Amino acid sequence: MRLFSRFVALLIAAAVAACSDSSTETGFAGLAQQVGEVEESGFQQPQPGDTLVFPDDWGPHPQHRIEWWYLTANLETSDNQPLGLQWTQFRQALKPRAVESEPPHPQTWPLEAAWMAHGAVSYGGEHWFEEKLARGDVGHAGATVEPFRVWLDDWRLEATAGSDVWRLQVKGDGWSYDLRLINTGDVVAHGNDGFSAKSASGEGSMYFSLVDLQIKGTVTLGDETLKVSGVGWFDREWSSQFLKAGQQGWDWFALHLENDEKLMVFRLRENEGAFVSGSLVGAEGEVEPLSGDEMTLTPAQWNESAQGRVPVTWRLKIPEQGLNLTIAAPSGDYWNAGLYPYWESPVSVTGSHNGVGYMELTGYRD
Amino acid sequence: MSSPVLAVDGLSKKFISAGQRVPVLSGLTLGVHSGESLAIVGRSGSGKSTLLNLLCGLQKPDEGAITVVGESFDSSGNSDSDARWAELRRRSIGVVFQDANLMPALSLLENVRLRAHLAGLTAGGERDWLERLGLGAEADRYPDQVSGGQAQRAALAMVFAMAPALILADEPTGSLDRHTADEVAECLFTMQRDTGCALILATHDTALATRCDRLLDLSAVKPSGAG
Amino acid sequence: MMLVRAFVSHYRRHPIQLAALAMMIVLATMLWTGVTVLTDQARNSLFQSEEAVxxxxxxxxxxxxxxxxxxxxxxxxxxxxxxxxxxxxxxxxxxxxxxxxxxxxxxxxxxxxxxxxxxxxxxxxxxxxxxxxxxxxxxxxxxxxxxxxxxxxxxxxxxxxxxxLGPATGELADSFLLNLDALSLLVLLITGLLVRSVHRLGIAQRQHSFDLLHRFGVPRRRVRQLLALELVVLTGVCVLPGLWLGAQLAGMLGGGFGQALDSLFDVTLYAGSTESLPWQAAGIMVLLVLAVCLVDWVVPQTWQDAAVSGRGQLVAVAVLLVGLASVALAQGLAGVFLGTALVFAGTGWLTPGLLAILAQRRADGAEVYGTGPLIRWRLRELAVMFRHLALPVVALQFAMATVLAVQALVTTFENTFEDWLAQRLEAEFYVQVPPGADASLAAKRLSELEGIGPWHRVIRGKARITAGDSGKAMGAEGESVSADLFALTPIGDLVSDWTLLASVDQPWQNLERGGVMINEQLARRHRIEVGDPLRILLAGTEASTSVVAIYADYGRPAGEVLMSGAELPENFSARFESFSVNPGELAMADISEQLGSIWNTPEVTVRDNASIRALASQVFSQTFLLTRAISILTLVLAAVALLIMGWVFFTTRVWYFRLLGIWGLPASAIRSQLRRLSVTLTLTVTIAALPLGIWLTWVLVSRINPLAFGWSLPMDLYPFFWLELGAIAVLTGLVIAQLMRRQLVHRVSDKQVEA
Known part of the structure; x- marks a missing residue:
């Protein structure tokens, strides 16, 4: 697979002229790059003041370099065993395109955008992961708004006709899942009406979530098919730059607390210090942006893993909200070993509140 | 007596040894007539072989003149002297060495034929020569299939087959045992008498030398200024 | 210490012999190393490419x-x-x-x-x-x-x-490399023979001193040990520069070789993938030298005697016959290579003896009188030389056969390639019809132009064909097969030169009347013959027609159907259209300008076929540079070896030439005898190499090629090259004569002087 990483790195390097070291270091989620270069490249960069537009923002943003559709779910099997799963589909543009312009013809096998899908299941201390890649505009990978559909090969998330139910089908090597998702809440716009700052100097992304997903379905692991149900968290995020120069990676948490509050917190690690931000969603759906000076997020326990040292337990304190949480991954190895490996695991929350959630950690690879 | 087959006048030859010119022969004069035999004796290095070489044109004298079968050569070495000498060796001068007188790739008979052919003789009779020398049964053998004495007799057959006016023999029995040597010598002298050619024979063997009509001791006629 | 000095003294007295031995080892190592480095690099690259597929x-x-x-x-x-x-x-x-x-x-x-x-x-x-x-x-x-x-x-x-991928890339390149390997093995064999011959000559000359040593109480085993040690040291010393030179050779040829692989087989040569010197090549050389030089100690004398005896000759004939049969009948490349090795072994074994016998016979047949005796002597000497110079003679024969076969193969390839180019690039210029442009209008305009040379319009697309009668199944499941369609209009002078492998009378007229021509590959694969009915599906309409000719495709793997453009259905959608144009009296620029105005485009793509052809030929010559270089180097090596051997051997025969002089043969006549002898020697070897070379050509073209490539080349012979080879042989012979003559002159009558 070395070739692929080289190839993708090459593609990306060619397209954005970025430093390939930091691109592999920081992964697909963003490239360390000066804003000026973004402007020169012709990609749009979200600005404070940008707002969300529905339903268009469910679909792709060809004028932005990178975006994703991201689901994490904390489920339980019929015998109450916790099961976490994840599905993400990324779009990485190599070339910006105006929204109104026609996409290139599939016959030309265009390479204006690459798609990548990740699927993972974590159950009983084991972790299954698979990655799929495709070029955009040919037809086997893409996203549409009406009907809502995000797909890559036979992996797809789609709204079922005539209902509010979404269906997610993912098939890995020796595992698969088929889920029905019902959204019971409103769209949560993070940051400033959807503009989520990612550094003190103002770079950021557009970011919204569905935090009240009720999920039912089946997960097949080997020969065993499990009935599962539980809660999910769905993110939509796009930008042309996530990490700026000097940022090494991020730690992201999405938590469902027992009191029906939901909490999203992320921390971008910088050479000196970190940029921390988040959102607290109340039981009634009210959203409160959280800034870095309101909270402390610190690793509490590190584990050695095959790919590097990973902080598997965290302390999160938000005194004003009365939150003092310990966030811990279950035992096991939760590396998503794709082109750009990162750690992603379900977590349990204890402390002032109990709960479940997901944690994604990038940039910890040796 | 008729004019000599060979006449040598004032023949001198020097060799270069260790940077110095060492005289080997100096002012030698002699004559040999048809049917006459001359033995050249002397210790090793006295110039026996050199003299024979000079007498058949394989080497050039520094001084003096040689006349063989009416052909005259002087020390100046005319441009055509090589060709004339070659012609003489083909037709008139037979040369016999101590050994290696035969072409190993040819049978005895073929050797004789080759020699006769070179002498310009086309008539048959080569086999007769071999028979006269007692080699009738060995005619079709190759040199490495016959004894040393037989090989030397074959060499004699070759020489006589060309009907030479002069035979130069350099230690013709030198590598043979006494008995065989006597046989070969007998052949040589008998045939020489029969054909009436002149014979000059260089040898260490006094028995052989005394069979000749005359004797020239090169050690005795040591050139002036020499050792 | 004295012993060592006794050993070294031989080479002090015969420095040329030492130099010859050293040169053989250096050159052999160089050739072997060069080829090894190149083929290793190619194999690595190939392996990687195969991984990719x-x-x-x-x-x-x-x-x-x-x-x-x-x-x-x-x-x-x-x-x-x-x-x-x-x-x-x-x-x-x-x-x-x-x-x-x-x-x-x-x-x-x-x-x-x-x-x-x-x-x-x-x-x-x-x-x-x-x-x-x-x-x-x-x-x-x-x-x-x-x-x-x-x-x-x-x-x-x-x-x-x-x-x-048609003929699989891997197999093609594999076969190319296999051929190269076989060639380098042959080189190794030839150099082995040469090293052995020089070494044996030395041993023969030293036998006397060995006997002397033995008499002085040195055990024979000790002598052998010292001999082996001497060889190891000599080889070790010579292998190093050989390795270095080989690496240089590989570096020099690598570029052309890489391009050859690239253009022929789509294999990229990664230069420098072998970083260090190939030490295993050094090991092989040391082993080879020891093996060929010391084999006499291992093989019992009785065997060696038997080898040249009548029974040995019988065995050689058997080996030769088995080799011939296995080459003719083998189903795989390995069998062919093994058979070839046997044929070479048998031939090498028999040749010197046969040539000697031949010379002997000729000698026996020479006239008894007249010039006969001298001719007889010379032929006998020739027979002796054949026997004594058996190894270098065989080496030269092998080298010449190899050069001959390689030349024939390369020329055949070259001609085939030329024909292929001529077929594909039949006109001087090639004009592409832009997408959406009307080719008919352009055709009309071209037909109206005064003074234009021959031209035609090519419409390309896809067709499905089915054999017309039920008897023949086309595909694996009897379905129709897809083929590339070429429709020409008008059918004229540009194509009438095509090589047709089989055809009806007046094939081109028949093509115009609705017949089709198919390419060799399609015909072979589906066993279609001239005259066979064929159904052809074009744009949904099926038409019946018949095959009027099968044309040579020079190995293009895709099936092709050629028909008249007039016969195409109206609704046929061309994938691609072009014009092949000879401008005749007009300037191509004018023609393309006219076409541009019809098509309403300022830029018409015009390809100058001459330049493409030139480039293609250039690539081709580079492709075979290596093969040629190796075979010619081998030839040079063999010739030089024969030269040296001839020279050294002549020292043992020089007395007999002098004897001729003593017997009154003029010097010029002796020189002439010398020249005749050596030229006869080299020429005879060349003639002996001819059948082997022709046979080897046949093996390469008709056996190895079909087995490896899946298609066969026409077997052509190039007698002119034989003459060239003959000229080289004559030249070698003359040089040998010249060298011999110097010995003759330089040591005038020392035999007598010594006495």
């Missing part, structure tokens, strides 16, 4: 329609792991490129292109979008969908087929 099956549509992007999407959406593979056939020098989608190949997992070969640098792989861009409308392109596994779950309407 891990897929062995591809998906086709059950309805026989060509596969397209839609099919790719449908299959991927259905969950099948497939990846596109778009082949673009461009004429040399660019050659073939293959467009791939590494992102789609991601699902191939570890079986996907791995290693270093998959870099998308156009050699031959490029990103598929780039391939599409390169192909434009100009070149043939074909899309395949490779499947990762033998059993992917395919939706209805699709089926799997074996995936092979």
């Amino acid at each position: 891990a897929a062995r099956v591809h998906v086709v549509r059950s309805d026989g329609e060509p596969i397209g992007v839609n099919d790719f999407v449908a299959l991927r959406l259905a969950g099948a792991c497939i990846a596109p593979w778009l082949e673009i056939q461009r004429p040399p020098p660019e050659g073939r490129v293959i467009g791939i989608d590494l992102l789609a190949m991601g699902c191939f997992g570890d079986a996907a292109p791995g290693g270093e070969a998959g870099t998308l640098d156009g050699a031959p792989f490029v990103d598929i979008s780039e391939a599409v861009r390169l192909s434009g409308e100009e070149y043939d392109s074909r899309l395949y969908l490779l499947a990762a596994s033998e059993n992917p779950a395919l939706p209805d309407g699709y089926a799997l087929r074996e995936f092979s």
Whole structure:
């Protein structure tokens, strides 16, 4: 697979002229790059003041370099065993395109955008992961708004006709899942009406979530098919730059607390210090942006893993909200070993509140 | 007596040894007539072989003149002297060495034929020569299939087959045992008498030398200024 | 110490012998190392390229329609792991490129292109979008969908087929490398013979001193040990510069070789992939030298005697016959190579003896009188030389046979290639019809032009053909097969020179009247003959026709159908159209300007076929530079060896030439005898090499080529080259005579002087 990483790195390097070291270091989620270069490249960069537009923002943003559709779910099997799963589909543009312009013809096998899908299941201390890649505009990978559909090969998330139910089908090597998702809440716009700052100097992304997903379905692991149900968290995020120069990676948490509050917190690690931000969603759906000076997020326990040292337990304190949480991954190895490996695991929350959630950690690879 | 087959006048030859010119022969004069035999004796290095070489044109004298079968050569070495000498060796001068007188790739008979052919003789009779020398049964053998004495007799057959006016023999029995040597010598002298050619024979063997009509001791006629 | 000095003294007295032995070892090491380095590099590259083509099956549509992007999407959406593979056939020098989608190949997992070969640098792989861009409308392109596994779950309407790239790239290159290996083995064999001959000569000359040593109480075993040690030291010393020179040779030829591999087999040569000197080559050389020089100690004397005895000769004949039979009957390359080795062994074994016997016979047949005796003597000497110089004679024979065969092969390739080029680039200029432009209008204009040379319009597309009667199944399941369609109009002088392998009377007129011609590959693969009825499906209409000719395709793997443009149905959609034009009295610029105005485009793509041809030929010559270089170097080596051997051997015969002088043969006549002897020697060897060389040509062209490449080349002989080789032989003979003559002159009558 070395070739692929080289190839993708090459593609990306060619397209954005970025430093390939930091691109592999920081992964697909963003490239360390000066804003000026973004402007020169012709990609749009979200600005404070940008707002969300529905339903268009469910679909792709060809004028932005990178975006994703991201689901994490904390489920339980019929015998109450916790099961976490994840599905993400990324779009990485190599070339910006105006929204109104026609996409290139599939016959030309265009390479204006690459798609990548990740699927993972974590159950009983084991972790299954698979990655799929495709070029955009040919037809086997893409996203549409009406009907809502995000797909890559036979992996797809789609709204079922005539209902509010979404269906997610993912098939890995020796595992698969088929889920029905019902959204019971409103769209949560993070940051400033959807503009989520990612550094003190103002770079950021557009970011919204569905935090009240009720999920039912089946997960097949080997020969065993499990009935599962539980809660999910769905993110939509796009930008042309996530990490700026000097940022090494991020730690992201999405938590469902027992009191029906939901909490999203992320921390971008910088050479000196970190940029921390988040959102607290109340039981009634009210959203409160959280800034870095309101909270402390610190690793509490590190584990050695095959790919590097990973902080598997965290302390999160938000005194004003009365939150003092310990966030811990279950035992096991939760590396998503794709082109750009990162750690992603379900977590349990204890402390002032109990709960479940997901944690994604990038940039910890040796 | 008729004019000599060979006449040598004032023949001198020097060799270069260790940077110095060492005289080997100096002012030698002699004559040999048809049917006459001359033995050249002397210790090793006295110039026996050199003299024979000079007498058949394989080497050039520094001084003096040689006349063989009416052909005259002087020390100046005319441009055509090589060709004339070659012609003489083909037709008139037979040369016999101590050994290696035969072409190993040819049978005895073929050797004789080759020699006769070179002498310009086309008539048959080569086999007769071999028979006269007692080699009738060995005619079709190759040199490495016959004894040393037989090989030397074959060499004699070759020489006589060309009907030479002069035979130069350099230690013709030198590598043979006494008995065989006597046989070969007998052949040589008998045939020489029969054909009436002149014979000059260089040898260490006094028995052989005394069979000749005359004797020239090169050690005795040591050139002036020499050792 | 004294012993060592006694050993060394021989070479002090015979420095040329030592130099000859050393030179042989150096040159042999150089050749072997050079070839080893190159083939190793090529093998590595090839291996990596093969890694890149891990897929062995591809998906086709059950309805026989060509596969397209839609099919790719449908299959991927259905969950099948497939990846596109778009082949673009461009004429040399660019050659073939293959467009791939590494992102789609991601699902191939570890079986996907791995290693270093998959870099998308156009050699031959490029990103598929780039391939599409390169192909434009100009070149043939074909899309395949490779499947990762033998059993992917395919939706209805699709089926799997074996995936092979025409003649498989791997096999082609493998065969090329195999040939090169065989050649280098032959070189090794030849140099082995030469080393042995020089060494044995030395041993023969030293036998006396060895005997002396033995008499002085040195055990024979000790002498042998010292001899072996001497060889090891000598080889060790000579192998080093040989290795270095070999690496230099590889570096020098690497570029051309790389380009050859690249253009012939799409294998990129990664220069420098062998970083260090190939020490194993050094080991092989030391072993070889020890083996050929010391074999006499291992093989019992009785065996050695038997080898040249009548019974030995019988064995040699048997070996030769077995070799001939196995080459003729072998089903695989290995069998052919083994058989070839046996034939060489048998021939080498027999040749010197046979030549000696021949010379002997001729000698016996010479006239008894007249000039006969001298001729007889010379022929006898020749027979002696054949026996004594057996090894270098055989080496020269092998080298000459090799050079001859390689030359014939290369020339055949070259001519075939020329014909192929001539067929593809039949006119001086080639004009591409832009997409959407009206080719008929342009054709009309061209037909109106005064003074224009021959031209025609080529309409290309796809056709499906079915054998007309039920007796013949076309495909594996009896379905129709797809073929590339070429429709020409008007049919004129540009094509009438094509090589037709079989045809009816007046084939081109018959083509105009509705017949079709097919290419050799299609005919062979489906056993179609001239006169066979054929159904041809074009744009949904099926028409019946018959085959009027089969034309040579020079190995193009795709099936082709050639027909008259007038016979195309109205609704036929051409994939691509072009004009082949000889401008005649007009200037091509004017013609293209006129076409541009018809097509309403300022830029008409005009290709100058002459320049393409020149480039192609240039690439071709580079391709075979290596093969030629090796064989000629071998020839030189063999000739030099014979020269040295002849010279050394002559020292043992010089007395007999002098004897001729004493017997009154003039010097010029002796020189003439010398020249005749040595020239007869080398010329006879050349003549002895001819049958072997012709046979080897046949093996390369008619046995190895079909087995490795799947198609055979015409076997052509090039007698003019034989004459060239003969001239080289004469030259070698004259040089040998010259060297001998110097010995004759320099040591005038020392035999007498010594006395």
